[in-house]
Amino acid sequence: MIQFHNVSKTYGGDTVAVHNVSFHIKPGEFVSIVGQSGTGKTTLVKLLIAEERPDKGKIVIGGWDITDIRRSEIPFLRRQIGVVFQDYKLLPNKTAAENVAFALEVCGTPSSRIAAVVPQVLKIVGLQGKESRYPRELSGGEAQRVAIARALVHRPKILVADEPTGNLDTINSREIIDLLSKINEFGTTVVLVTHDPDVVNNLKRRVIAMANGAITSDQKNGRYVI
């Protein structure tokens, strides 16, 4: 599903963000990418969604070589990869339902389909009854659920969560990870980027550890070890 072949990315000519990284994530896998801040985890996410291009190496997503993807093709890649961030990236002047609908609106989905799909997705993430609330009226966990709902609305094959529990307390963090696990059980490949050892250790799934832009370990049913 996701293949990185000797991928390197440098910023400003001398700041190495990712160095010679290779891994293969199979369809339906739940993989955690761990490491301390500044180890290149977020650069990996940016490379995955074509926000950045690698200086060297090759990236293949679902059989599609996106190494030199054209700008006009990026939107179609992003409809296949749902992304969730630590800061939720919700529009403050839109309700929960409108934030989710927005992802469909900008892609030209007919209004009738939007009206049918949005309540379903909000129900999946457990936000039934809170559709009309604005982000400021939601807890951190609920806001992150809205972000997950928005990421899921295109029915992506891959869900990338970049530090999704970074702003949440323990209970909310556990609920979000449980939700990601549930989504993974439905067949979606989940890539979780985190530096939270508890989250990773409780999952008991594949763990790729990074340090200084390189992979230091790749363990099936792994634990947070640096």
Next chain:
Amino acid sequence: MSYFWRIVGFAVQDLWRNIWLSLVTISILGLTLVSVNMLVVFNVAASTAVALVEEKVDVSVYFKPTTTEDQVLTLQRDLQNRPEVESVQYVSQSQALEQFRTAHQDNTAIIGAIDELGNNPLGATLRVKARDLQRYPDIIAVIDQPQYASIIAEKDYDDRSGMIDQISSWTERGRQVAWGFIILFGGISALIVFNTVRVAIYTHREEIGIEKLVGATNWFVSLPFVIEGVIYAVAGILVTIALVWPLLGIVQPSLTAFFGAGRLNIISYFSQHFFFIFGLQCLGAIALNVLASFIATRKYLKV
């Protein structure tokens, strides 16, 4: 279709969120278009002035008193058959005398001298008008033919080409100044539209980032800003119409005083050519704004 209206909705939303900047943009655009319309008024007035002077140009051929009517009518026929001649007016000897008496009715000395002579000392006259100013030399060449030399006392070519040249020169200079204003205001308008779109992009950077994140195409992201440019153009033309009409009402009395009543009705002119004048300006403004918006989105949106 709903996708298009969704994009239009985004454009209106952008415009509304920066309402003051939008109003400034529309005002500058309106100012540019008002200056374009003043150029139209200037052009129409100049053309009317030239036509008015041209109408007054003619060649008068004065015949000797001894010339017979047949000889005069022969030259009249000769001239009337020429394509460059628009009209030939024949004034007989008796009509010439009548006109002379009317013109000098208050001058007893002149009238007395005419009466003293006993017979009519004036010859017949032909007043010749050309189809256009450039054809007068051809007409004069006909009159100067040797067979007519013995019957013509004198000819008077009312040469107003100097005046027409001067009017044309003023018109041209006025037109250049007006074009200067149009280019200046047009440039300012384009820059202001460019800046407005740039500010709109900055204001919406968070939303644009999310649009891109969830898979909006580059067209979807940039099109609202281009449509915003079109809305500015249409709003600008509406403002212009609202300003130009009262201005025409202010200018009209001066035009009537200058050209005479019924000669030039600028309000009727604008009414008759409404769609041509404002339609063309609307298309021009749309083209200018779309270009400015397009460049701004390409430069700042990184699509």
